[in-house]
Amino acid sequence: MPDAIGGYFELELRQGYSPYPQALSFNSARSALKALLCNMGTLRLHLPHYICHAVPDAAHAVGVDVARYAVNLQLELEQLPTLQPGELLLYVNYFGLKDRYISDVLAPHYRDRLVVDNSQGLFSTPLPGIKTLYSPRKFVGVPDGGWLANALPGDWQLPQSQSMTHFGALLGRLEGAPEQHYAAFQNVETALDRAPVAAMSDSTRRVLDSLDYPSISARREANLALLGQLLGSRNLLDIQPEKPTAALCYPLLLGTPKQAQAIRQRLLAERIFIPCYWQEVIGEPHSPTVERQLASCLLPLPIDQRYDATHMERLADRVSTFLAAT
Known part of the structure; x- marks a missing residue:
């Protein structure tokens, strides 16, 4: 079908660029993981x-079978598991703050059997040859979408997803209070859980x-640094x-769940x-102590x-005022 000429205008958007033009585009990061x-x-x-349970x-x-490993309060592996044929290790770049650990420890050790989950690290550049997942909707105003960088060659032909009905909460927040549109936001999250693997819309x-x-990136770097100065002495x-790092949030770890x-x-x-990140970890009977502490005591500011x-x-x-009163 030839491109249309004339008629009414679509939503007009500035022509910019993709931060990861060589990455494969999916309807979500979890779809990218399934395909990988x-x-x-x-x-x-x-x-x-x-x-996250997703x-x-x-x-x-x-x-695919799942094995679990523990992390410490530096959010690094307690022990590096030995991988057997057909096994991969996925590591979360927690809050986008673990680039150095990934590049200096995990990537040299596991090489092409490492998968980096950069859902919390949109501005962390993928390392050569390391499969890397991204979830841009955690950083910017889009309802869905995911990227997979450094994918192996193969048949990646996918049906195109449609997102026209997913923008309601985003547009609603432009014109009203976020509380009014939170249910619509949650509905999109539920729809993504159930969506089949597809290409980005x-x-x-x-x-x-x-x-x-x-x-x-610059604004996130500045905000992270400022909260670090103001709250670092209270952070466990x-x-x-x-x-400077364009992190997802400032992770403030407090002393008790209460x-x-x-x-x-x-x-x-x-x-x-x-x-609230990953509250299901608290109820999981096999969750180690550190993970329970992170799930119950961490405030992602x-x-x-x-x-x-x-x-x-x-x-x-x-x-600071509320901490002084508790």
Whole structure:
């Protein structure tokens, strides 16, 4: 069918660039993982206990066995498991702050049998030959989409996904309070859980290609550094990066679940929304102590590009005030 000429306008977006033009594009990072596991004929995938349930669910959905490993409070493996033929190890670049560990320890050790989950590290460049997953919707305003970098050659022909019905919560937040559209956001999350493996939609790709990634990165770097200065003395998690990093969030680890829950609720009352990462880890009977501590005591404080130093100072002030009162 020839391209249309004339008629009404589509949503007009700036022509920019993709940060990973050689990566394969999917409707979600979990779809990218499923396709990767099938393409490589994987029999078993080694995963951390501290991870979103969607990752082991994706492995099981394509018939791949899952083994678990523990991490310490530096978010690094307690022991490096020995991989057998047909096995891969997936490591989460936690909060986008573990680039050095990946490049200096894991990549030299596991080489092409390492899969880096950069769902929390959009601005972490893939290492040569290392399969790397990305989930841009955790960093920018798109409803879906995922990338797989350094995929092996193969038949990656996929049906095209459609995202026209997924933009409601994003557009709604432009015109109203986020609370009004949170249910629509959750509906899209549920739909992605159930979606088959497919290529990224044209609408999501166009939005992603229109973004000013250097500006987004710079703002996140500055916000992370400022919260580190303001709250670092109160943080039990010592993983401050050695260089400016466009992280997912500022991970503030507190002493007890009760304290973390109290701070979260007080921030919510002031319309400061703090996500809960991977609460299912707490109820998992085989979860180690560190992973339970991370799931119950960590507050991922927002540092994204919508906010500047004034917002970060307000956030740090409220956290400090509430901590002093607990």
